[in-house]
Amino acid sequence: MEVIRPDQPSKCLYHKDKNAPNPHGECNVKTIQKINPNILHLIGNTPLVKLNRIPQSLGIKCEILAKCEFQNPGGSVKDRIALSMIEDAEKRGLLKPGCTVIEPTSGNTGIALAMGCAVKGYNCICVVPDYTSPEKQDRLKSLGAKVVVTPCLPVEHPDGPFLVAERLSQTIPNSIILRQFNNPHNPMAHYNGTAMEILDQCGGQVDMVTVGVGSGGSAAGIGRRLKELLPNCLMVGVDPSGSTIAEPPSLNETGVTGIQVEGMGHDFNPTILDRKVIDFWVKVDDKSAFEMARRLHREEGILCGGSAGCLMSGALQAAKQLKEGQRCVVILPDGVGNYLTKFVSDYWMESMGFMHPVNTLNHWWWNYKVSDLKLSLEPMTISPTLKCMEVSRLLKKEKLDVLPCVDDKNVFHGLLHATNLVNQMLRNIIHPNDTVEKVLSQKYRKVTLESNLGELSHILERELVAVVVEEIEVTPPKFKLLLHSGDLLEFITDSKRDHL
Numbered sequence: 001m002e003v004i005r006p007d008q009p010s011k012c013l014y015h016k017d018k019n020a021p022n023p024h025g026e027c028n029v030k031t032i033q034k035i036n037p038n039i040l041h042l043i044g045n046t047p048l049v050k051l052n053r054i055p056q057s058l059g060i061k062c063e064i065l066a067k068c069e070f071q072n073p074g075g076s077v078k079d080r081i082a083l084s085m086i087e088d089a090e091k092r093g094l095l096k097p098g099c100t101v102i103e104p105t106s107g108n109t110g111i112a113l114a115m116g117c118a119v120k121g122y123n124c125i126c127v128v129p130d131y132t133s134p135e136k137q138d139r140l141k142s143l144g145a146k147v148v149v150t151p152c153l154p155v156e157h158p159d160g161p162f163l164v165a166e167r168l169s170q171t172i173p174n175s176i177i178l179r180q181f182n183n184p185h186n187p188m189a190h191y192n193g194t195a196m197e198i199l200d201q202c203g204g205q206v207d208m209v210t211v212g213v214g215s216g217g218s219a220a221g222i223g224r225r226l227k228e229l230l231p232n233c234l235m236v237g238v239d240p241s242g243s244t245i246a247e248p249p250s251l252n253e254t255g256v257t258g259i260q261v262e263g264m265g266h267d268f269n270p271t272i273l274d275r276k277v278i279d280f281w282v283k284v285d286d287k288s289a290f291e292m293a294r295r296l297h298r299e300e301g302i303l304c305g306g307s308a309g310c311l312m313s314g315a316l317q318a319a320k321q322l323k324e325g326q327r328c329v330v331i332l333p334d335g336v337g338n339y340l341t342k343f344v345s346d347y348w349m350e351s352m353g354f355m356h357p358v359n360t361l362n363h364w365w366w367n368y369k370v371s372d373l374k375l376s377l378e379p380m381t382i383s384p385t386l387k388c389m390e391v392s393r394l395l396k397k398e399k400l401d402v403l404p405c406v407d408d409k410n411v412f413h414g415l416l417h418a419t420n421l422v423n424q425m426l427r428n429i430i431h432p433n434d435t436v437e438k439v440l441s442q443k444y445r446k447v448t449l450e451s452n453l454g455e456l457s458h459i460l461e462r463e464l465v466a467v468v469v470e471e472i473e474v475t476p477p478k479f480k481l482l483l484h485s486g487d488l489l490e491f492i493t494d495s496k497r498d499h500l
Helices: 053-057 078-091 108-120 134-142 161-171 185-201 217-229 286-300 306-321 346-351 388-398 418-426 453-462 485-499
Strands: 048-050 063-068 100-104 123-129 146-150 175-177 208-212 234-240 280-284 327-332 402-406 412-417 466-469 479-483
Touching: 048 185, 053 286, 053 306, 063 185, 063 306, 078 108, 078 185, 100 108, 100 161, 108 123, 108 134, 123 134, 123 161, 134 146, 146 161, 161 175, 185 217, 208 217, 208 306, 217 234, 234 306, 280 306, 286 306, 306 327, 346 453, 388 402, 388 418, 402 479, 412 418, 412 466, 453 466, 453 485
Parallel strands: 063 327, 100 123, 100 175, 123 146, 208 234, 208 327, 234 280
Antiparallel strands: 048 063, 402 412, 466 479
């Protein structure tokens, strides 16, 4: 086969002589603002895009229009409220040079505030729950913000994001919490901005708008303005399973306790949320949200985040009642860049049970069970009451990198990684006499003796170990043993001859 080389002589007919024919043809370029004073001037006026393949595949008759809020310079709808709240605080004399902005946030509001603070010269501290994606945390740091990570705990818990932020504000001079959940300039940004953009872009014809609830600002601001100007426009609230915001309360009786979709849903009702503007609510589970987000990538070319998948899934359910010629606008809050290690990753989707590994290479051993491996029935474990200095000696003596922590009732507490122990000791986060519970990792993958080796192989491609438990769904899990890649390789190499 002949190779077409990339360094062949050019055949382009262009010549700088103005009298020569122009081979490039005519090009119509949209006129845009030549020079903006700073990046904050690019907030708002996000595009509205018609969806085609997905609505058609579901038999939706109306137009589905996506408001692409990830086109804001900070990457999300939260840019609008951050600028609004900062400018209000400046006007009231609460923000001055040298001040520090503090905010409890799942990431996007923090990124928007950090961007505003970077431009205006303020310090920024964001208190984020531990489920916040690594990408969001890295963006915050890149914008100069300090990131404080807390467990995802209720509002009133002293170690949760809200009270940690309050304590920081009391100890840091000239600091302010802008309080996105309470600040009236949050919904005002949408009342004066987002709602009017939608109305203008649709030429005044909007029959349904679908919103979610993070802080509650977009639902309140867009809902109030559109209800004033278009009383017959339906406002649909989308709430993830595991949240308790939807009405009537019976909708929230899903049996789900956690939410994997970031930036949506709560176990409390934000102060600024006006649920009176919502005509009805739709609940969407995590799996449906992430599957829809991935469909938006593949079938519409829209690289949105997981909350956008949640909103679009809810919108498509609600839009079934609309007719041809009507319009449903869906807010897409943020983009895919914050979630490359989460729902974009097949491995992460598998780890959450939203996908199942496929035997694409036709491995003969794929459907064998974990119980078919040569298993050690007396694995080495450590107690949660063991001191860090004791476990460091044990790791050295046994030449181990990881140990399972199990109590006297065989309940699994987590994994102790030697690297975590060293890193946290060097950073003075833990001390030799602290118990190992302070340094245990809760990031691990579980299997049972009935799990197939295909699933195990996908785990051991990424993880140092897999944790074998009695039952996957039981929390906290009952421990059985750890599996390493060598356990799987031994089975494959020892058994392959028999198989062949």
